[in-house]
Amino acid sequence: GAVVSQHPSWVICKSGTSVKIECRSLDFQATTMFWYRQFPKQSLMLMATSNEGSKATYEQGVEKDKFLINHASLTLSTLTVTSAHPEDSSFYICSSRSRGPAFYGYTFGSGTRLTVV
Amino acid sequence: QQQVKQSPQSLIVQKGGISIINCAYENTAFDYFPWYQQFPGKGPALLIAIRPDVSEKKEGRFTISFNKSAKQFSLHIMDSQPGDSATYFCAASMYSGNTPLVFGKGTRLSVIA
Secondary structure (H helix, E strand, O other): OOOEEEEOOEEEEOOOOOEEEEEEEOOOOOOEEEEEEEOOOOOOEEEEEEEOOOOOEEOOOOOOOOEEEEEEEOOEEEEEEOOOOHHHOEEEEEEEEEEOOOOEEEEEOOOEEEEEO | OOOEEEEOOEEEEEOOOOEEEEEEEOOOOOOEEEEEEEOOOOOOEEEEEEOOOOOEEEEOOEEEEEEOOOOEEEEEEOOOOHHHOEEEEEEEEOOOOOOOOEEOOOEEEEEEO
8 A cells, every 4th residue: 555654753843943854655656745733632734735846835824934845756745844933843744645556545644743842 | 614524522432332423524526535543643544435426335343324415424333442442533535636635623532341
């Protein structure tokens, strides 16, 4: 089946610094990557959609200058949280859609727990 | 506007019992309805999914029932086990597009012995 590898699984950073989260599709081409944020005991909220080779589309209320998304290749998409603050502490999850003769669906990364201190 | 409404918010079931979680959607363009299971600190994992051409789909202990006219679908977990204790999310999307999943708010299931 399709696999999306997400790293790091957890990160602690100081307020004001930047953090990069990577998602790699291991056995399929991820033309589109969806980035979600999940606060404790809440559902997944879509932050942005990125397409390989083009600018990401951000959901209303998501600051594009704070959450930089790069999708330069068919197998790698990154989310950089710039000038992180404690309120950015959350669980970030990437997802891509995989299609093939034997499978279909959305594949999720294992998530990144970001804690800003 | 909440496009996928999920209930209950939490559920406690005895071991061996049936867990039932319900979802309702608003967008008639949705035609792909998956259920995900999530453990703390982990990403969601696909349990089972259904499309509107069938009213029911069963995989092991998990069954989806789908009612197109009512725009509702539900997850039944038969013979619930303590290991099933997790948060369950229903979701919906358009099968043929490249659009993201829209998630329900989740149900925290606790299966007690």
